[in-house]
Amino acid sequence: MEPIGIIAIAVAILVLAAGSMFLLLRPRGKAAPPPVEPPEVRIPEETQAPPKGAVEDQEATTTIPPPRTMPAEPMVVPPPAVEIPPPSAGRMVRLRARLARSQNTLGKGLLELLSRDRLDDDTWDEIEETLITADVGIAPTQAMVQDLRTQVKVLGSRTPDEVRALLRKELLTQIGTDLDRTLHVQPHGERPAVVLVVGVNGTGKTTTTGKLARSLVGDGRSVVLGAADTFRAAAADQLQTWGDRVGAEVVRGPEGGDPASVAFDAVAKGTADKADVVIVDTAGRLHTKTGLMDELGKVKRVIEKKATVDEVLLVLDATTGQNGMRQAQVFAEVVDVTGIALTKLDGTAKGGIIISVQRELGVPVKLVGLGEGPDDLAPFDPEVFVDALLGD
Numbered sequence: 559m560e561p562i563g564i565i566a567i568a569v570a571i572l573v574l575a576a577g578s579m580f581l582l583l584r585p586r587g588k589a590a591p592p593p594v595e596p597p598e599v600r601i602p603e604e605t606q607a608p609p610k611g612a613v614e615d616q617e618a619t620t621t622i623p624p625p626r627t628m629p630a631e632p633m634v635v636p637p638p639a640v641e642i643p644p645p646s647a648g649r650m651v652r653l654r655a656r657l658a659r660s661q662n663t664l665g666k667g668l669l670e671l672l673s674r675d676r677l678d679d680d681t682w683d684e685i686e687e688t689l690i691t692a693d694v695g696i697a698p699t700q701a702m703v704q705d706l707r708t709q710v711k712v713l714g715s716r717t718p719d720e721v722r723a724l725l726r727k728e729l730l731t732q733i734g735t736d737l738d739r740t741l742h743v744q745p746h747g748e749r750p751a752v753v754l755v756v757g758v759n760g761t762g763k764t765t766t767t768g769k770l771a772r773s774l775v776g777d778g779r780s781v782v783l784g785a786a787d788t789f790r791a792a793a794a795d796q797l798q799t800w801g802d803r804v805g806a807e808v809v810r811g812p813e814g815g816d817p818a819s820v821a822f823d824a825v826a827k828g829t830a831d832k833a834d835v836v837i838v839d840t841a842g843r844l845h846t847k848t849g850l851m852d853e854l855g856k857v858k859r860v861i862e863k864k865a866t867v868d869e870v871l872l873v874l875d876a877t878t879g880q881n882g883m884r885q886a887q888v889f890a891e892v893v894d895v896t897g898i899a900l901t902k903l904d905g906t907a908k909g910g911i912i913i914s915v916q917r918e919l920g921v922p923v924k925l926v927g928l929g930e931g932p933d934d935l936a937p938f939d940p941e942v943f944v945d946a947l948l949g950d
C-alpha cells in the first residue's frame with residue numbers, strides 16, 4: 559500500500575476513536591451546577607442551646623448529661639456594708655423645710671389673720687377654724703384664742719414683728735418647752751436599756767423602730783432589735799434590713815409565734831452582748847382592748863424578768879387626725895406610754911396634732927418622723943418646730 563493510503567487509514571481511525579470518546583463522556587441534558595453546601599460546623603455539646611422546654615424538663619429527666627466543666631468555686635456573697643449613720647443632733651433643723659404644709663396653715667395663715675387692722679368676731683372665727691383644721695383640738699384651740707384675744711388687746715396696734723412674737727410665744731406655751739423629751743436609753747451597768755415600740759399597724763411603727771436604731775447607732779450606742787411583731791411576717795424582714803444596715807443584731811421568732819418570747823430573747827441577747835439599748839417592735843393588734851392588754855402586758859412582764867422597760871414609745875401617724883388619736887388612747891390605757899413618736903409630719907397641714915396629742919395623752923412628743931428616708935426621724939425640738947412654722 560502507498561504511504562499516503564496508510565496515513566489516510568490512521569487519520570480515519572483517530573477521528574473515529576475521538577468521536578466515540580466524545581459520545582461516552584458528554585453530559586446528558588443541561589445540568590445545573592451542583593449547589594455549594596456550607597461546610598458543616600459542629601457545635602460542642604455543652605454550648606448548644608437546650609431545646610425549647612428542656613429547661614423545664616430538666617428536673618423530670620435524667621437524659622441531659624452532666625456538665626463537663628470543672629465545679630465552680632462556691633460563690634461568696636460579701637456581707638452588706640455597715641453604714642455609719644449621722645448623729646441625731648440637729649436633724650430637725652435639717653428637716654425643717656418638710657413642715658411646709660403646716661407652715662402654710664398654722665404659720666402663715668395665723669400670721670396673716672392676726673396682722674389685720676381690725677380683729678372682729680369674723681376674724682376670730684377664722685383663727686379658730688384655722689387652728690381646728692390644723693388638728694390643734696377643740697380645748698387647746700379655745701385656750702389659744704382666749705390668750706391671743708387678751709394679748710392683742712394689751713398690745714393695741716401691732717407691728718408684724720410683734721404679731722410674730724405673740725404667736726410664737728402662744729404656740730410654744732401650748733406645745734410646752736419644759737417637758738422631758740429625752741429618750742431614756744441609758745444602760746443600767748451591764749444591763750441594756752429597753753425601749754418598747756407600740757402602736758397601730760401602718761402608723762410607721764417598724765420604720766420608726768429601724769430609724770431609731772440607726773439614730774442611736776449614729777450617737778455611738780450599740781443596739782439589739784427584737785422583732786416581736788410576729789403577726790406580720792414582713793415586719794421581721796423589714797427590721798432585719800434596718801438592723802443589717804447598721805450592724806445591729808435582730809432577734810426574731812417564728813411567724814405567728816409568741817411576741818413575749820421574742821421580746822425575752824431580744825433582751826437576753828442584748829444583755830449577753832452588753833448592748834446599750836434593746837428596741838422591741840410589737841404588733842399591737844387592736845382586736846379587742848383586753849386582747850391588746852393581754853399581749854402587751856405579757857411582753858412587758860416577760861421583759862421585766864430580765865430588765866426594766868425604760869421607754870414605751872407610742873407611734874402615731876400625724877395624718878390620721880382624731881381617728882388615730884382615739885386608737886392611741888386605747889394604747890395609752892393599756893400600757894404606760896412614756897413618749898410619742900409622731901410620724902408623717904412631713905407633708906401634712908395638721909401639725910397642730912402635737913398640741914392635742916400631748917394634751918389628750920399627757921405624754922410628750924419625743925420624736926417626729928419627717929420623711930421616708932432612713933435618717934428622717936428627729937428628736938422633737940419645740941422651738942425649731944415653731945420657728946419652722948412661722949418662717950424666718
Ligand SMILES: Nc1nc2c(ncn2[C@@H]2O[C@H](COP(=O)(O)OP(=O)(O)OP(=O)(O)O)[C@@H](O)[C@H]2O)c(=O)[nH]1
Pocket residue numbers: 758759760761762763764765766787790793841900901902903904926927928929930934
Ligand atoms: N412620709 C413619711 N412616711 C413615713 C414616715 N414614717 C413611716 N412612713 C411610711 O409609712 C409606711 C408604713 O410604715 P411601716 O413602718 O411599715 O408601718 P408599721 O406601723 O410598722 O406597720 P406594721 O408593721 O404593719 O405594724 C411606710 O411606707 C413608711 O415608709 C414618715 O415620717 N414620713
